[in-house]
Amino acid sequence: MTTQPSCPGVYVVEGGMPSVSVNVAATAVPVFLTDCSENLNTDIPEDVCIRLDNWLDYCVLKGLYPRLGEVAVKIDSEPLSGGGYSYTYEVILQCHPEIDLALRQYFENGGGPCYILRIGTSDGVISAIKRVRDITLLVYLHYTIDSDRRDTYYSWLNSLLGAGNNYFLIADADAQGKPPDTKSEYTSVYYPGLIESAASERPPDDLIEVIGYIDDSGRSVTGFSDLKPVNPDLYTEISATIDSRLARLKVSVTPAAAMAGIYCATDRTRGVWNAPANAPISGALDVAVMVSDADQGTMNDDGINVIRKLPGRGIVPWGCRTLAGTSEATDTSWRYIQVRRLFNSAEADITKAMQTMMFEPNYQPTWEKTRHAIENYLYSLWRQGALAGGKPEDAYFVQIGKDVTMSDEDISAGKMIAKVGMAAARPAEFIILEFTQSMSM
Known part of the structure; x- marks a missing residue:
C-alpha cells in the first residue's frame, strides 16, 4: 500500500507478505x-x-549407575581328616554390559x-x-x-x-x-x-550369591555378606579375586x-x-x-x-x-x-522453510521470495565449503517460475514447484602420489 505523507517525518509501512529464511536444524540427533x-x-x-x-x-x-558385573561364588567344602574344612571356590561372572x-x-x-x-x-x-x-x-x-x-x-x-x-x-x-x-x-x-x-564397581555383597558353602559346624551361607563374619579369611581371599576379575574384564x-x-x-x-x-x-x-x-x-x-x-x-x-x-x-x-547426509539436511531445512509459504498467492512475488531464500541458504553452504565449484553458479542452482518449473495447469492446481541442484564436495578417498626418478640430476 502506498503511503501519502502530509508532513516531514519518518513513516513505517508494514508489508503483508511473509518473509522467508532457511534455518539450519540439528543434523545429528x-x-x-x-x-x-x-x-x-x-x-x-x-x-x-x-x-x-x-x-x-x-x-x-x-535407577542406578549401570553395574557391569553379576557375580556369584561357588564354593566346594571338603572335610579334613583332622577336623575342619578345606575350601576351594570359583567366581562366576556373568556380564553383558x-x-x-x-x-x-x-x-x-x-x-x-x-x-x-x-x-x-x-x-x-x-x-x-x-x-x-x-x-x-x-x-x-x-x-x-x-x-x-x-x-x-x-x-x-x-x-x-x-x-x-x-x-x-x-x-x-x-x-x-x-x-x-x-x-x-x-x-x-x-x-x-x-x-x-568393563571394569566397574562390583555389586554390593548382599547381591552376590554364595553356592555350596558349609563350615565345620554344618552351617551354610548363601550370601557373600554373611560369609565375612563366618570365615573372614576366605571372604578376604574371594573378595580380592572378584575385584581382580572385574578389573580385567573386557568385552x-x-x-x-x-x-x-x-x-x-x-x-x-x-x-x-x-x-x-x-x-x-x-x-x-x-x-x-x-x-x-x-x-x-x-x-x-x-x-x-x-x-x-x-x-x-x-x-x-x-x-x-x-x-x-x-x-x-x-x-x-x-x-x-x-553427501547423502548433506542432502538429507538440506531437504529438511528447505522443506521446513517452505511451510511458511503455504496458502500464499502462487505468483511471481512469492516465487522470487522463495528463490531468494533458498539461494541465500545454498550460498552459505558454498562459503563454508560444503559445495564444490569456484563460484556460486558452479555450486548450485535454484529454478522456480511459470514455464520454468510450473505449467499453467500446475499453478491452477495450487502447485508451487522449485528445483534445487547442489554439487556436493566429495572426499579424497584415494590419495595417489606419483614419484619419478629424474636421471638428469
Missing part, C-alpha cells in the same frame, strides 16, 4: 533402539522415545542430546520415532551375542529410510562382516566391534553408538558435509578383529567401513561409504555418507 529389557529398568515404557542429554541421564533412567558401554562410548566420542527407545511392536517403534521431529540418525543397539533378532529390527527401520524422511541408519556388520539388508544409500555399516574395559561392543558420537562431533565442529572418519575413537582399547589392507579393500568394495588400529593414529574409522558405495554400483551419486 540419534535414537538408540534396544530390545534388551534385562539391561534396562523394567519401568521404562516400550515404544516411547526418552530424551537423554548426557551419560548421567542414562544412569538416572536406569554392551548396551551400557555402547551408550557411554557415544557420549565419550562427542555425542549430544539423543533418545533411547525400548522396542515393543513394529508399529509402535515407527510411530514413536516419527513423533519426535528432531531425530535424524537411527541406531539399533544389541548384545554382540544377540544376533537372531537383528534382521527383524533392521527391516522395521528400513521402512523409515527414503526420500522425504531424512533419516540415516548407522548399522553394524555381523560377526562375519556381512551388512544388514537395508536401503543402501541411507545406511552406513561398520566393522569390527570395539574392545572396551566387545558393537561400534554403531561410538560412530554416532563421531557423527555428532564432526557435524558440530566441521559440518555435516565432512566425513565422519579418520578421527580417533575414545574409550576403545582395541578392535575385535585386526583387518588387513587386502581384506579392507574387499570390504570397502562392498560398502562396509572398517575400523582400524593404525600406528600413530590409534583406533579410527577408516572409511566413509554408504552401502550404495560398492565397486559394482554404476551410480556413484550416493557413495559417500556425508
Whole structure:
C-alpha cells in the first residue's frame, strides 16, 4: 500500500507478505533402539522415545549407575581328616554390559542430546520415532551375542529410510562382516566391534550369591555378606579375586553408538558435509578383529567401513561409504555418507522453510521470495565449503517460475514447484602420489 505523507517525518509501512529464511536444524540427533529389557529398568515404557542429554541421564533412567558385573561364588567344602574344612571356590561372572558401554562410548566420542527407545511392536517403534521431529540418525543397539533378532529390527527401520524422511541408519556388520539388508544409500555399516574395559564397581555383597558353602559346624551361607563374619579369611581371599576379575574384564561392543558420537562431533565442529572418519575413537582399547589392507579393500568394495588400529593414529574409522558405495554400483551419486547426509539436511531445512509459504498467492512475488531464500541458504553452504565449484553458479542452482518449473495447469492446481541442484564436495578417498626418478640430476 502506498503511503501519502502530509508532513516531514519518518513513516513505517508494514508489508503483508511473509518473509522467508532457511534455518539450519540439528543434523545429528540419534535414537538408540534396544530390545534388551534385562539391561534396562523394567519401568521404562516400550515404544516411547526418552530424551537423554548426557551419560548421567542414562544412569538416572536406569535407577542406578549401570553395574557391569553379576557375580556369584561357588564354593566346594571338603572335610579334613583332622577336623575342619578345606575350601576351594570359583567366581562366576556373568556380564553383558554392551548396551551400557555402547551408550557411554557415544557420549565419550562427542555425542549430544539423543533418545533411547525400548522396542515393543513394529508399529509402535515407527510411530514413536516419527513423533519426535528432531531425530535424524537411527541406531539399533544389541548384545554382540544377540544376533537372531537383528534382521527383524533392521527391516522395521528400513521402512523409515527414503526420500522425504531424512533419516540415516548407522548399522553394524555381523560377526562375519556381512551388512544388514537395508536401503543402501541411507545406511552406513561398520566393522569390527570395539574392545572396551568393563571394569566397574562390583555389586554390593548382599547381591552376590554364595553356592555350596558349609563350615565345620554344618552351617551354610548363601550370601557373600554373611560369609565375612563366618570365615573372614576366605571372604578376604574371594573378595580380592572378584575385584581382580572385574578389573580385567573386557568385552566387545558393537561400534554403531561410538560412530554416532563421531557423527555428532564432526557435524558440530566441521559440518555435516565432512566425513565422519579418520578421527580417533575414545574409550576403545582395541578392535575385535585386526583387518588387513587386502581384506579392507574387499570390504570397502562392498560398502562396509572398517575400523582400524593404525600406528600413530590409534583406533579410527577408516572409511566413509554408504552401502550404495560398492565397486559394482554404476551410480556413484550416493557413495559417500556425508553427501547423502548433506542432502538429507538440506531437504529438511528447505522443506521446513517452505511451510511458511503455504496458502500464499502462487505468483511471481512469492516465487522470487522463495528463490531468494533458498539461494541465500545454498550460498552459505558454498562459503563454508560444503559445495564444490569456484563460484556460486558452479555450486548450485535454484529454478522456480511459470514455464520454468510450473505449467499453467500446475499453478491452477495450487502447485508451487522449485528445483534445487547442489554439487556436493566429495572426499579424497584415494590419495595417489606419483614419484619419478629424474636421471638428469
